[in-house]
């Protein structure tokens with residue numbers, strides 16, 4: 001009887017180990033595919049590569065000011081820019097912000113960003129790192145900005161990053177991100193495209209599942225407070241599925257002080 005139990009429990013252990021290893025292999029494969037995709041698309045460090053579109057120069061003239069215009073006030077703020085690429089947005093953010101940390105996992109993009117924007121501004125740190133492995137000090141940013149990054153992360157990676165972002169934000173901080181939803185937006189042909197095209201609702205659900213307990217016992221979570229489609233893409237490409245979303249930390253549950261009565 002004891003032997004049978006031991007056998008069953010070791011079979012269970014084996015099954016769990018197998019599942020764990022399969023998940024690990026899958027997550028490593030995703031990371032390799034995403035890295036490989038950007039290795040292929042970071043040869044020229046051009047705006048066409050950033051937007052994966054041959055008409056990028058025309059598009060960016062309308063799209064860039066529209067995205068910046070949608071960004072809530074960043075004057076004097078500490079900003080973390082994730083997936084900064086060659087720095088299409090980095091310089092404009094640095095103009096108003098107190099400090100910018102611009103992160104991208106392609107060394108060639110990070111170098112180009114530093115060459116262009118590092119020469120004009122002295123309030124930018126350029127960091128070459130994969131955001132899935134990134135660590136920053138707790139409560140160090142007012143704003144986390146990303147334009148077309150989250151679609152290069154799996155759901156699991158995005159959940160982990162969202163939890164970290166919740167820790168990195170200062171009180172009253174916010175997150176601004178823009179993504180291609182439903183389908184691709186560029187006209188560059190890719191035989192292998194690992195991009196994850198979510199719906200705005202999927203982002204809303206993913207973010208709201210992330211919770212943090214404060215030292216006073218309150219529980220907070222990330223909540224999408226605004227989202228809208230980017231008009232420049234509707235105008236130039238009849239594509240209404242380019243969305244920006246603003247996410248804030250909000251109190252989910254306030255800790256209630258319980259009153260204990262002494263029974264003597």
Ligand SMILES: C[S@@+](CC[C@H](N)C(=O)[O-])C[C@H]1O[C@@H](n2cnc3c(N)ncnc32)[C@H](O)[C@@H]1O
Pocket residue numbers: 034038049050051052082083084085086087088089103104105106109129130131132146147148149152
């Ligand atoms: C479509 S480009 C957008 C670049 C820039 N934000 C812009 O709008 O011009 C996506 C960028 O995300 C970067 N990226 C993708 N996955 C990343 C990751 N896991 N960690 C850091 N950067 C990443 C790519 O190298 C690329 O520069």
